[in-house]
Amino acid sequence: MNTYIRTFRDVREADIATVGGKAANLIALKGIEGIRVPDGFCVTTDAYEQMFSDNDRLCALVNELGTIESPDTRKVERICDQIQGEIRSARIPTEIAAAVKDTLSQFDEGVPWAVRSSATAEDLPTASFAGQHDTYLNVLGTDSVLEHISRCWASLFTPRAVTYRMRNGFAHRQVHLAVVVQRLAIPEVAGIMFTADPLTSDRKVVSIDAGYGLGEAFVSGRAKVDTYRVKDGVVIGKTISTKESALRPSADGGTHDQEIEADSRNAQALTDDQVLRLARLGRKIEEVFGHPQDIEWCLQDNEFFVVQSRPITTLYPLAPGNGEGPRVYISGGHLQMMTDPMKPLGIFFFAAVSGEACSHSVGGRLYLDITHDLASPIGRKLCLSVLKMVGDRLMYDGLRQLAERRGFFKSLPRGKDKVFALKFEGGAMGVLRHGFKAYRKNDPETVKVLIRRNEEMVEKLRAEIASLSGTELLDFIAQDQRHLRANVAFAEAAGALTAGLLTAKLFDKKTEKWLGEKGASDTIIQSVPNSITTDTGYALLDVADTVRQHPAVMDYLQTATNETFFEGLQTVDGGDVVS
Structure with missing residues (x-):
């Protein structure tokens, strides 16, 4: 054979x-x-x-x-x-x-x-x-x-x-x-079709580039093309370019550029009916392959031919759906001002804290599924309130825009897996009760007691893991993460946090009214003791002060890579001091 x-x-x-x-x-x-x-x-x-x-x-x-x-x-x-x-x-x-x-x-x-x-x-x-x-x-x-x-x-x-x-x-x-x-097809028109918009990643939009002659000129960027956008069977946009040349087959083999006649240069390369026909073919191909497609096509004698189809590899991946209806996700990393992709270990810990049922790793980032929060009137108010106080402003504004869509929140599936659920002993009333007591008591010792409790828990864990290694250590960490929320997010601690947030909100409201200054609490909070964010910032400033004394280290930091960072640091003058 x-x-x-x-x-x-x-x-x-x-x-x-x-x-x-x-x-x-x-x-x-x-x-x-x-x-x-x-x-x-x-x-x-x-x-x-x-x-x-x-x-x-x-x-x-x-x-x-x-x-x-x-x-x-x-x-x-x-x-x-x-x-x-x-x-x-x-x-x-x-x-x-x-x-x-x-x-x-x-x-x-x-x-x-x-x-x-x-x-x-x-x-x-x-x-x-x-x-x-x-x-x-x-x-x-x-x-x-x-x-x-x-x-x-x-x-x-x-x-x-x-x-x-x-x-x-x-x-x-x-x-x-x-x-x-x-x-070889000898087309009047050829081009490229994306069954998802390559610029916006919108899976509902088909984007079509079309020009005269053989399509190789468009793939290589040598010739100009029209661009058509189709959504739900309707042409929603078109950009008609001035097409000055077309790639044509030569009589003795190979190709050559041919000038386009003046009356055709600014005309649509495809009619709207042809655009819609082509978009339907694209959707059929996408359905068979199971992925959005990058398709090369050509039009000869009013018949479309497909000469190549491959998956679009540049689209940002989607979070998994379950077919119950629309879902809403927010970036957990952005809530913590971590805008870069996370390492797998970081995603594991973040997901364990936020709850695995609500967490999805997509594109190296952790997204929190707040669909069930938004489906409930009470959950919706809690979600929006928390995001307004501690979240990303753009994220909050995006959710407010969703709220303006008539009937959108009612269309969301309901369920018990909620990111902002008050899963504390005593429930919501327990948190409010402890929050009110902390506010009325106004005793700084309350926070110190909570900090000591946390430090004792950390010391206990440090002693327990000292003798562990390999898979035993990993199993211990995984098991501890399951209990972390119960050990940290108990009603008394949540009450103190609630009192602090409400106080900061009231402080911001009054200072803006009296002094015209917005977000004054952000500045004040930087000076309070026991702030891990502030302490980390000061520690980094100390590192910067040390680095400035060693020019060789400063030069090394411009080209250092994650994989060999500390090994390379030891080879430069002053590296041992900085590390």
């Missing part, structure tokens, strides 16, 4: 390891009713592997490339030039060339071809490799097809593609390359 060729006509399901990501997606597209894909075939990764096995020098060069641990630009470029030269100059193995010639003979003579790379680590949900490997249009004749197959193989080792693999953790010999040889 010939393992070097797979035709689009014969294959129903394709293995990415055999035909690469691009070809696998094209074969899947051909199986979708109503989706037209230009016919063709794939030169499999078996052919690529055979080419390698016949060339010892090529294997040695790729192995040398694999020894480079960080992108050394000059060394990468030198080895890549040698690898590409070796592939292009080597003769395609006889049995592979014969299989390609035999397959081409089954098509009409004189057919123009598109010869395109299809790597095994390409067009994946986590890494698209978009634009990393070469595509050749309007390839004419068997000899030219064979030549461009070699060029596609060589494009796996451009410095750009090699650096992309290194940055994304793909080993060079683990990525194989198949080649798609596909009948």
Whole structure:
């Protein structure tokens, strides 16, 4: 059996390891009713592997490339030039060339071809490799097809593609390359369609770029395009550009730029009806693949053809839904002024404190599901009050805007998993009672007693974990986190906190009324004792004072990385003092 060729006509399901990501997606597209894909075939990764096995020098060069641990630009470029030269100059193995010639003979003579790379680590949900490997249009004749197959193989080792693999953790010999040889559509209009808006990540909006001629000019940014936006079957926006040129196939092979006639330059490349037709095709493709898609398409004789589809990998991920209806999430990190992505260990602890049922890790950040809070009138007031006092102002304003949508909060599913639930001994009344007592008593010793209680708990934990290590230590930490809220968030402590918050709010209200100064309590709080935030700030200032005495350390901090921070610090003058 010939393992070097797979035709689009014969294959129903394709293995990415055999035909690469691009070809696998094209074969899947051909199986979708109503989706037209230009016919063709794939030169499999078996052919690529055979080419390698016949060339010892090529294997040695790729192995040398694999020894480079960080992108050394000059060394990468030198080895890549040698690898590409070796592939292009080597003769395609006889049995592979014969299989390609035999397959081409089954098509009409004189057919123009598109010869395109299809790597095994390409067009994946986590890494698209978009634009990393070469595509050749309007390839004419068997000899030219064979030549461009070699060029596609060589494009796996451009410095750009090699650096992309290194940055994304793909080993060079683990990525194989198949080649798609596909009948070239000669379109009047072509372009790119995103089934989710790439600028806003709105999954409900289809964004379509369209221009005259072959689509390669738009992918590479050489030609201007119109942009159309579709939502719920309606064109909600369009930007019509001045399109001065189009990429056209040349009579002797290859392509050339052709000037657009004056009366067509500012006209819509697609009618509104065509835009809506195309958007519906995009939604159908997205439904089959299960992810928002980046789709290359073309229009020939009023028929749409799809020539590529891959997942959009740049969208911010969504929090998991459960199908009960709309949900509302807030960023737990932003509540603590932590705007950068969190480490997995930080997410684990944060989720344990806030309650696992309400916590979701998305894009390296922890989001709190406040849907059930907002569904309840009492929970809604509590949620908004807390966010107004201690939360992010933009977050609070966003929730206020949701409140202005008629019926929105009533549409939210109800449940018991609440972020701002008063889960203390004695419930809400217990907290209010202790808060009132703390306010009336007005005794600073109350807070000191609570602090001593917390310190005693910490000392007890320190003694208990001293003899633990490995998985026992991790199990102990996980178990302790489950009890942390009960140990810290008891009614007496919550009452003291409530009294402090209400006092600060009253103080702000009066100082703004009497002095015209807003948020005065924020300044006052910085001077109170036992503030971990203030103490941390002062400690950092002490570190800065020490660093300024050592210029070598200051220079090191400009280029230091997290992974080797302390090791590198020890190697510079003054590093031992600072650390």
